[in-house]
Amino acid sequence: MRVFTKAYANPRARQRAQEHHRWIAHATPGIRIPAIVDARPTEIDFEYLQGRHGGPGDLLHLADLLGRQHAAAYAGALHAARMNEPHTTAGVSIAAFAQDRRERLHELLAANAIPQPLLTAEAVDAWIEEAADLPAAFYKDANPRNFLIVGTAITVVDFDSLTLAPFGYDLAKLIVTTAMTTGPLDEDIVQQALDTYNSHLNARNLSRCSARQFAAWTEFHHILTTPYMDTNGYCFGWHTVRPPWIIKQLLHHGGRSPHHGEPRRDEQPQRGLRDRARPRA
Ligand SMILES: Nc1ncnc2c1ncn2[C@@H]1O[C@H](COP(=O)(O)OP(=O)(O)O)[C@@H](O)[C@H]1O
Numbered sequence: 001m002r003v004f005t006k007a008y009a010n011p012r013a014r015q016r017a018q019e020h021h022r023w024i025a026h027a028t029p030g031i032r033i034p035a036i037v038d039a040r041p042t043e044i045d046f047e048y049l050q051g052r053h054g055g056p057g058d059l060l061h062l063a064d065l066l067g068r069q070h071a072a073a074y075a076g077a078l079h080a081a082r083m084n085e086p087h088t089t090a091g092v093s094i095a096a097f098a099q100d101r102r103e104r105l106h107e108l109l110a111a112n113a114i115p116q117p118l119l120t121a122e123a124v125d126a127w128i129e130e131a132a133d134l135p136a137a138f139y140k141d142a143n144p145r146n147f148l149i150v151g152t153a154i155t156v157v158d159f160d161s162l163t164l165a166p167f168g169y170d171l172a173k174l175i176v177t178t179a180m181t182t183g184p185l186d187e188d189i190v191q192q193a194l195d196t197y198n199s200h201l202n203a204r205n206l207s208r209c210s211a212r213q214f215a216a217w218t219e220f221h222h223i224l225t226t227p228y229m230d231t232n233g234y235c236f237g238w239h240t241v242r243p244p245w246i247i248k249q250l251l252h253h254g255g256r257s258p259h260h261g262e263p264r265r266d267e268q269p270q271r272g273l274r275d276r277a278r279p280r281a
């Protein structure tokens with residue numbers, strides 16, 4: 001049997017990938033993933049799959065897959081999860097949303113490493129706080145290279161990363177990284193992708209990922225993916241291709257969520273905007 005052998009930096013990383021693969025198979029059984037044929041301390045042999053990577057023309061199909069996958073994972077495994085606590089199902093522990101991510105976001109913003117971010121460090125914290133009370137789906141790094149497509153059949157690959165995340169977060173990764181790869185996306189397609197994704201949440205009576213939440217998550221990915229610019233096929237900075245409606249969501253609401261209520265007395269409205277409240281050096 002032809003295999004795709006993936007090498008890992010150390011046995012722990014290999015073990016984590018294998019556990020993530022097991023969890024995805026358990027929590028989202030309708031999704032096609034490659035079988036694991038063999039594993040050694042720092043390598044896994046996956047079943048070899050034909051297919052091309054995702055692209056702008058696949059966004060609706062991929063959004064449909066992600067919505068179906070996340071809604072199923074929530075119903076079956078994640079409904080009891082708390083976003084900022086590691087969650088164990090099927091013997092596999094999935095990292096909390098804030099774990100490592102918050103620190104990395106802060107570090108990149110503080111280093112002024114991100115071109116034109118629309119969230120300050122304070123707004124990042126407000127969104128992480130907001131996410132703490134949202135239902136948990138997961139992040140598995142939905143970049144377009146982690147899907148292999150043949151006709152209408154889509155297989156999901158790459159089990160290195162798996163964390164809890166709000167609904168819409170991994171869809172935002174797909175949108176940001178697709179635009180970073182191929183350039184500006186048709187605005188209608190991005191909105192339709194979010195609607196398609198949300199239709200799976202509606203079907204299970206889960207609250208949808210709002211446009212404002214989605215906009216915030218795209219901004220998280222702008223910050224976290226910028227260090228990979230000029231690798232992995234990323235040649236367009238998200239700040240150069242952000243759809244105007246996403247910018248509008250962040251500018252009008254200061255990077256805060258719709259559920260966050262009125263600003264506290266010690267806060268200025270729109271403090272999340274970079275031009276209003278730059279993080280101190
Ligand atoms: N099982 C597989 N069969 C065939 N090709 C694969 C398989 N898994 C991954 N690939 C290809 O190899 C690329 C890199 O693999 P991936 O697991 O995504 O590693 P990376 O950590 O480098 O992103 C994928 O984008 C895909 O093109």
Ligand SMILES: [Mg+2]
Pocket residue numbers: 145146157158
């Ligand atoms: Mg990959």
